[in-house]
Each structure stands twice: as structure tokens, then as C-alpha cells.
Amino acid sequence: MMTEPILQVKDLSLFYGKKQSLFDINMDFYPGEITALIGPSGSGKSTLLRSINRMNDLVPSAKVTGKIMYKDGDIYSSKTDMVELRKEIGMVFQQPNPFPFSIYENVIYGLRLKGVKDKAILDEAVEESLKAANIWDEVKDKLHSSALGLSGGQQQRVCIARVLAVNPDILLLDEPTSALDPISAGKIETMLLDLKERYTILIVTHSMQQASRISDRTAFFLNGELIEYDKTKKIFLDPKEQSTSDYVTGKFG
Numbered sequence: 001m002m003t004e005p006i007l008q009v010k011d012l013s014l015f016y017g018k019k020q021s022l023f024d025i026n027m028d029f030y031p032g033e034i035t036a037l038i039g040p041s042g043s044g045k046s047t048l049l050r051s052i053n054r055m056n057d058l059v060p061s062a063k064v065t066g067k068i069m070y071k072d073g074d075i076y077s078s079k080t081d082m083v084e085l086r087k088e089i090g091m092v093f094q095q096p097n098p099f100p101f102s103i104y105e106n107v108i109y110g111l112r113l114k115g116v117k118d119k120a121i122l123d124e125a126v127e128e129s130l131k132a133a134n135i136w137d138e139v140k141d142k143l144h145s146s147a148l149g150l151s152g153g154q155q156q157r158v159c160i161a162r163v164l165a166v167n168p169d170i171l172l173l174d175e176p177t178s179a180l181d182p183i184s185a186g187k188i189e190t191m192l193l194d195l196k197e198r199y200t201i202l203i204v205t206h207s208m209q210q211a212s213r214i215s216d217r218t219a220f221f222l223n224g225e226l227i228e229y230d231k232t233k234k235i236f237l238d239p240k241e242q243s244t245s246d247y248v249t250g251k252f253g
């Protein structure tokens with residue numbers, strides 16, 4: 001049986017003022033898979049990612065045409081509950097952005113916003129989310145210390161735990177390891193591979209090694225167009241387009 005896509009981008013174009021940054025993108029994303037978005041700087045990868053949880057709404061000049069179907073509805077419909085959407089579609093950025101609170105308070109931030117007060121529920125969410133983010137053992141004895149005292153790699157995993165604590169369906173990761181050392185990056189890659197059964201994961205990366213190590217599908221973008229989107233093996237070993245081949249083999253970037 002074919003798996004149904006969880007998210008469908010249909011004829012999506014995006015303009016920042018007069019400048020068009022995405023051209024008629026069509027893509028399906030599947031549950032239980034990691035999709036890597038690759039392409040040179042300025043090709044539109046982050047713009048697409050930020051369209052999926054409507055982060056671009058924060059840019060006054062941004063205008064979107066087309067649809068993003070999720071759970072039988074268009075994310076761009078006026079009926080979309082933005083708080084709910086951003087809970088179901090969580091986002092992690094390049095620079096870790098913990099709040100200046102304890103590790104514990106960072107992880108339960110979203111649950112507090114939802115009004116959860118029961119300490120047993122909060123304690124359990126903290127332990128589960130930090131375990132899922134592959135950082136529990138490193139922080140379990142200092143949950144009430146400031147998250148700002150952690151290393152960059154640890155902060156990033158706490159930020160991922162913060163997203164996981166509200167139980168999203170989809171994780172959007174915008175170059176989550178590019179500011180980290182290779183060991184920290186490796187821990188995040190291991191974590192993503194462990195998480196993918198339960199989530200749909202989209203990751204923007206400049207690392208071809210990372211895309212080929214962890215993703216099931218890869219999408220190659222150039223100048224705001226989706227040039228090729230296929231199983232990762234196909235993109236790296238036998239791409240259809242010459243520009244894909246040139247990019248993945250490092251001829252330009």
C-alpha cells in the first residue's frame with residue numbers, strides 16, 4: 001500500500017515585494033521520513049521551510065500563492081489556528097535559541113502556555129522530551145540550571161526537546177547543525193534517525209554528507225525552483241538533471 005503524504009505543497013510561489021523567491025513548487029512529504037532540502041545560498045530552501053509553518057507571515061512584504069495541504073486543509077486558509085499550527089509543525093533554527101530560563105522551564109515552555117500545571121505531567125514531559133532529544137543523561141542532574149550555561153550543541157538539543165514536548169507531527173529544521181562541532185552534529189543526526197519513525201522531518205542542510213547519511217528523500221533547489229526531488233540515493237548516485245549532479249558533486253555551491 002502506498003503511504004499517503006502528510007503534507008502537500010501545491011503550486012506554491014512566494015514573493016518578497018516584487019522579487020519572486022519560490023516558483024511554482026509542488027512537493028509531497030511522507031510520515032516517517034526525513035527529507036533534505038539542498039541547494040546553494042539564496043535558492044529558496046529556508047523560504048520554503050518557513051512557508052510551511054507560516055513564519056513568512058512575519059515578513060510584511062512576503063506574499064504567497066498556491067496551497068500547502070495538511071490534514072485535509074490548506075495551511076494558508078483564513079481558518080488556520082496559528083498557535084495550533086506552530087505546535088503541530090515545530091521549527092528549529094540554525095542558532096540555538098534557548099530562553100534565559102532553566103533547562104526544565106525551557107522544555108515545558110509550550111506546555112505552560114497551554115496551561116498544564118500538574119507537576120507529574122510536566123516532569124514526565126521533561127524526561128521524555130530530553131531523552132528523545134538525546135540529551136537526558138547529560139542534563140538530568142542539573143535540570144534547574146540555566147540553559148544558557150550549556151554548550152551550543154547541548155542548547156540545540158534542549159531546543160529540540162522544547163519542540164518535541166508539545167507533541168508535533170512535523171519538524172522543520174533549518175541548518176540545525178551548521179553552527180555546531182562535528183560531535184554535537186553527530187548526536188543530532190543520531191537523534192533525528194531515532195525520531196523519524198514518529199515524525200515527518202524536513203531539514204535544510206548545506207552538508208551533502210549529512211543529507212546522504214540521514215535523509216530518505218532529497219530536494220534540490222536552484223534560484224527558487226525545485227529542480228529535482230527524489231529518493232536520496234537517486235539524487236546522489238543517478239540524478240536526472242545535470243545541475244543536480246554538478247551541485248551534489250561540489251562543482252558549484
Ligand SMILES: Nc1ncnc2c1ncn2[C@@H]1O[C@H](COP(=O)(O)OP(=O)(O)OP(=O)(O)O)[C@@H](O)[C@H]1O
Binds near residue numbers: 043044045048
Ligand atoms: N525577509 C526577506 N526579505 C526579502 N528577501 C528575502 C527575505 N528572506 C529571503 N529573501 C530572499 O529570497 C531568496 C531565497 O532566500 P532563502 O533564504 O530562502 O535561501 P536559502 O536557499 O535558504 O539560502 P541559505 O542557504 O543562504 O540560507 C534570496 O534571494 C533572499 O535574498
